[in-house]
Amino acid sequence: MAGKFTILGDFKKHHNIFFSCPFVKDYLNGKISVERFLDNILRLQDDLRGENLTYEEIDSFRAEALGKRKHLSLEEWKAFWRAEGFKSGNNASAWYREKTILFFRMPQVKEEVTLAAIQGFNMLIKEIGLDLQIIDGGTDAWLVSAVKKFTEGEVLDVLGFHNHLTENSKTSTLLSNKPHGTVVAANLYSKRDRGWWGEGQFANGVSTILVKDSRQDNLPFIMNVAKHECTHLLGIEHHDENAMLCNAYSEVNDCLAFHRSSTLALCDKCRDAILNFWQGIEEKTGIKYFKKMFILSPKKMFEVH
Numbered sequence: 641m642a643g644k645f646t647i648l649g650d651f652k653k654h655h656n657i658f659f660s661c662p663f664v665k666d667y668l669n670g671k672i673s674v675e676r677f678l679d680n681i682l683r684l685q686d687d688l689r690g691e692n693l694t695y696e697e698i699d700s701f702r703a704e705a706l707g708k709r710k711h712l713s714l715e716e717w718k719a720f721w722r723a724e725g726f727k728s729g730n731n732a733s734a735w736y737r738e739k740t741i742l743f744f745r746m747p748q749v750k751e752e753v754t755l756a757a758i759q760g761f762n763m764l765i766k767e768i769g770l771d772l773q774i775i776d777g778g779t780d781a782w783l784v785s786a787v788k789k790f791t792e793g794e795v796l797d798v799l800g801f802h803n804h805l806t807e808n809s810k811t812s813t814l815l816s817n818k819p820h821g822t823v824v825a826a827n828l829y830s831k832r833d834r835g836w837w838g839e840g841q842f843a844n845g846v847s848t849i850l851v852k853d854s855r856q857d858n859l860p861f862i863m864n865v866a867k868h869e870c871t872h873l874l875g876i877e878h879h880d881e882n883a884m885l886c887n888a889y890s891e892v893n894d895c896l897a898f899h900r901s902s903t904l905a906l907c908d909k910c911r912d913a914i915l916n917f918w919q920g921i922e923e924k925t926g927i928k929y930f931k932k933m934f935i936l937s938p939k940k941m942f943e944v945h
């Protein structure tokens with residue numbers, strides 16, 4: 641009896657310790673992403689063990705927290721992404737100010753790779769209706785030396801490279817020193833994970849496509865990877881890893897924003913996120929980023945003549 645009481649008491653105490661961790665509270669309130677939450681559990685596992693929490697308890701508390709996560713309504717979801725865009729919108733130095741994304745490839749990358757990547761990006765930009773133009777920059781000496789600075793053997797420190805590019809975007813010779821988004825195809829692996837085919841983020845406006853050797857022959861998948869990377873460049877994380885969750889949309893078995901990038905189709909939830917994110921940017925900057933769309937009804941088309 642006494643033993644059982646103690647175990648139950650410990651469980652309550654441990655439950656309390658776990659759910660009063662600041663990162664757990666932040667997660668439940670939607671301030672950090674699922675990815676960050678799971679990452680923090682891994683990093684803090686030793687500390688939690690030090691508080692006498694067992695692995696089983698940590699597992700069960702994690703599952704409980706994942707289930708308790710606040711889900712947004714449809715309107716809250718759109719408002720959340722609008723606010724995110726508004727927060728991120730920056731007129732003066734943003735990479736999208738000139739509405740241009742430049743594509744480059746390292747000398748060891750076939751030209752067809754750039755073409756497939758451009759196709760992937762163009763597809764998503766068109767679907768979202770954004771007024772962003774893409775320019776094929778071929779190879780560029782400044783960029784080649786920048787990639788080399790962050791290359792060790794056959795791996796690239798992608799994050800280091802992206803940050804370097806952001807810090808030096810004003811001094812580079814690209815696009816007459818005007819800000820622009822950058823996509824680079826490199827014959828390398830990612831330092832973080834050799835299995836990855838791409839990395840990129842909105843914050844610094846850079847995306848790298850990792851096409852080591854024979855990967856360059858898989859042009860259809862490169863198109864998928866590029867379109868997937870474009871979702872990151874345009875502001876969202878993976879389908880299930882965004883800061884907020886929403887169950888107002890129907891469940892999907894696959895989405896362009898899934899980590900595996902196995903489909904070209906973007907689900908409604910992710911599309912609404914990107915759309916509203918860019919509407920938020922428009923509101924903040926006062927610059928139009930959406931193309932005007934003219935939808936002519938058949939009747940109107942006859943009236944033209």
Ligand SMILES: [Zn+2]
Pocket residue numbers: 868872878898899
């Ligand atoms: Zn991704």
Ligand SMILES: [Zn+2]
Pocket residue numbers: 879895896897898906907908909910911
């Ligand atoms: Zn999705």
